[in-house]
Amino acid sequence: MPPRVPDLGEAELETLKTLWDGGPATVREVRQRLAQRGRKVAHTTVLTFLTRLEQKGCVRADKTGHAYRYRARVSRDRIVGSRVRETVKQLFDGAAAPLVLHLMEHESFSPDELAALQRHIDDLARQQEGRRPRR
Amino acid sequence: MPPRVPDLGEAELETLKTLWDGGPATVREVRQRLAQRGRKVAHTTVLTFLTRLEQKGCVRADKTGHAYRYRARVSRDRIVGSRVRETVKQLFDGAAAPLVLHLMEHESFSPDELAALQRHIDDLARQQEGRRPRR
DNA sequence: GCGAACCTACGACAGATGTAGTAGGCTAGG
DNA sequence: CCTAGCCTACTACATCTGTCGTAGGTTCGC
Helix, strand or coil: CEEEEEEEECHHHHHHHHHHHHHHEEHHHHHHHHHCCCCCHHHHHHHHHHHHHCCCCEEEEEEECCCCEEEEECCCCHHHHHHHHHHHHHHCCCCCCCCCCCCHHHHCCCCCHHHHHHHHHHHHHHHHHHHHCCC | CCCCCCCCCHHHHHHHHHHHHCCEEEEHHHHHHHHCCCCCCCHHHHHHHHHHHHCCCCCCEEEEEEEEEEEEEECCHHHCCCCCCCHHHHHHHHHHHHHHHHHHHHHCCCCCHHHHHHHHHHHHHHHHHHCCCCC
């Protein structure tokens, strides 16, 4: 439904993540969260991030007390989905399967993760079988 | 081994792709290939892309005849690998499994692709079994 | 030998992004 | 009340990227 997911810079995304993970917060708080994640920037820099995110429609600012409190207006899923799609498009011509293969070949998985993936893929396969033969 | 994979802009990546896919080429040829992919830009723009890619160490220019011929110096795998890693890091804190799950839930796969993925994942699982129990 | 065609080196420029300083306003404690 | 602190609105600026135009050298056909 939402018209379009705007492009976000790396720092902007990082900022948004602090809101998804820690809930609504003031500039000061966001700054602390960013610092914990290793991004140590000036107070006004954080304000800039938040302001730009607001212009892009990704966060909302509510006056509470003396300071504004910012909260995410787009879900993590939406952003993640669009970024992943973007990557798939750029690197694999839009085909997801090659990316999955790539990941299976170049990244490592714990036994648990592997089992989960197996289960998931089996489910997908079953769904498809159930749909195709059509009786 | 290579020190580092430099950051590439979207257009730069697109340009590199034409070299991977079609082999070494002149500015003129690269321009045509880009046009076919829907990116219609001026001759000098392509030259700029190629020049920047050269500065970043991604392509090499050989004087052949009157015009330079550019060829990729980094493999597609290296670039793809680093981009994927980057994405995984930014969106999933570096864990590949969640991305695979995400893809399985939000993207679609043909029966063939599904089968291939299944095979692949089973292989991985088998490998792990064989390594863990140790006899 | 000349002009047309082509080639590359530079310089430019706008927009996006990361980063920060300044200035002026509001708040709360004394 | 008045001051010390905190808050936000602006402005600024460097870099990176995508896009070109101009200018000057090279080549090739005639």
